[in-house]
Amino acid sequence: MIFAIISLIIGAIVGYFCNVTIPGEYSKLFSVALLAGFDAVFGGLKAVFIDTFDNINFLLGFFLNTILAVLMVFLGDNLSIELYYVVLFVFALRIFKNLSYLRHRLIKK
Amino acid sequence: MLSRKSNRISIILACFVLGFMMAIQFHSTQNSFKYSTQYQRTEELSQRLLATEKERDALKKQTEKMSQDKNAGLIDAQLIEAGATEVTGPGIVVTVEDSSKKTAANENANLYIIHDEDMLRIVNELRAAGAEAISINGQRVVATTEIRCAGPTVSVNNERSAPPFVIQAIGEADTMENAMKMRGGVMDTLSVWGIKVNIDKKTQMTLPSYNRGSDFKYAKSVEKGDTQ
Numbered sequence: 001m002i003f004a005i006i007s008l009i010i011g012a013i014v015g016y017f018c019n020v021t022i023p024g025e026y027s028k029l030f031s032v033a034l035l036a037g038f039d040a041v042f043g044g045l046k047a048v049f050i051d052t053f054d055n056i057n058f059l060l061g062f063f064l065n066t067i068l069a070v071l072m073v074f075l076g077d078n079l080s081i082e083l084y085y086v087v088l089f090v091f092a093l094r095i096f097k098n099l100s101y102l103r104h105r106l107i108k109k
Numbered sequence: 110m111l112s113r114k115s116n117r118i119s120i121i122l123a124c125f126v127l128g129f130m131m132a133i134q135f136h137s138t139q140n141s142f143k144y145s146t147q148y149q150r151t152e153e154l155s156q157r158l159l160a161t162e163k164e165r166d167a168l169k170k171q172t173e174k175m176s177q178d179k180n181a182g183l184i185d186a187q188l189i190e191a192g193a194t195e196v197t198g199p200g201i202v203v204t205v206e207d208s209s210k211k212t213a214a215n216e217n218a219n220l221y222i223i224h225d226e227d228m229l230r231i232v233n234e235l236r237a238a239g240a241e242a243i244s245i246n247g248q249r250v251v252a253t254t255e256i257r258c259a260g261p262t263v264s265v266n267n268e269r270s271a272p273p274f275v276i277q278a279i280g281e282a283d284t285m286e287n288a289m290k291m292r293g294g295v296m297d298t299l300s301v302w303g304i305k306v307n308i309d310k311k312t313q314m315t316l317p318s319y320n321r322g323s324d325f326k327y328a329k330s331v332e333k334g335d336t337q
Contacts, residue, residue, distance in 0.1 A: 003120075003121055004120050004124045005124075007120075007121040007124040007128065008125070008127060008128040009128060010128065011124065011129040012129070014129060015129035015132025020133050021136055022133060022134070024145075027134070027137055030130070030134055031134060034127075034134055041127055044123065053116060055113075055116050055119050058119055058120070058123070059123065062126075
């Protein structure tokens with residue numbers, strides 16, 4: 001748990017000092033990717049708690065979900081379907097679900 | 110489960126990537142203001158403002174230099190006569206205001222307001238009493254100045270102004286005051302209609318210069334002894 005948070009902070013510091021900026025037209029895609037990453041990490045956390053954590057599954061889920069979400073939003077933009085909101089909704093829902101599960105688990109302990 | 114090394118590494122990797130992405134997104138959001146059209150427009154406008162201010166300063170300097178050059182050949186009396194410079198000196202301030210009397214039903218309301226003729230009479234009287242420079246509501250009266258009725262206002266140097274009219278005249282203050290207050294004179298006539306004329310003696314005042322361009326299209330000066 002602790003090393004996860006530490007690596008998160010290190011990643012944030014490295015990212016901040018890299019001074020990379022996403023151009024305005026891609027910021028929408030990037031924010032979706034970010035949310036997908038959050039979802040995958042919380043999903044992984046939940047898996048750790050219920051002892052079903054699978055290394056390959058977690059990594060694949062993390063990257064594939066991110067890429068898939070970005071592709072979906074990109075496609076939706078080009079077909080003028082607002083898939084952006086759909087993706088945001090689904091991921092936010094899943095994050096909250098996982099969080100509430102974790103909370104239940106932690107309080108029970 | 111979590112103790113396995115590869116699991117730990119994969120979580121660290123995921124978290125690292127996540128943190129990296131968060132930081133980039135944060136950075137982009139902070140900077141996105143710079144790329145917005147509004148920001149760019151503001152930049153552009155402030156640049157243009159700077160350029161315009163520079164140009165204005167340069168032009169100001171130029172006019173200053175040119176007016177110095179232009180006035181160089183003229184003597185002081187000519188400058189005052191032409192209204193080319195501000196003038197200062199003692200004199201009187203005549204303030205003229207519309208009548209506050211109620212108009213009787215069968216009388217013409219026009220009698221109770223100031224007209225261009227009244228202004229002309231006042232200016233004429235002041236000149237007769239030796240006023241050397243006159244201005245009306247901040248407009249210097251020069252040789253080409255008109256005093257003309259323009260609806261409810263009076264136009265001087267093509268600049269309209271409404272009552273109260275402030276006429277400043279530089280000259281012998283006592284003489285001018287007496288000329289104004291002469292029995293049967295301007296003030297006497299105007300006060301019949303209740304028009305308020307107030308005279309204020311000043312030991313020092315400054316009159317503005319004539320601020321219109323003097324561009325003569327038809328009149329050409331003729332050298333002495335060169336008559337046709």
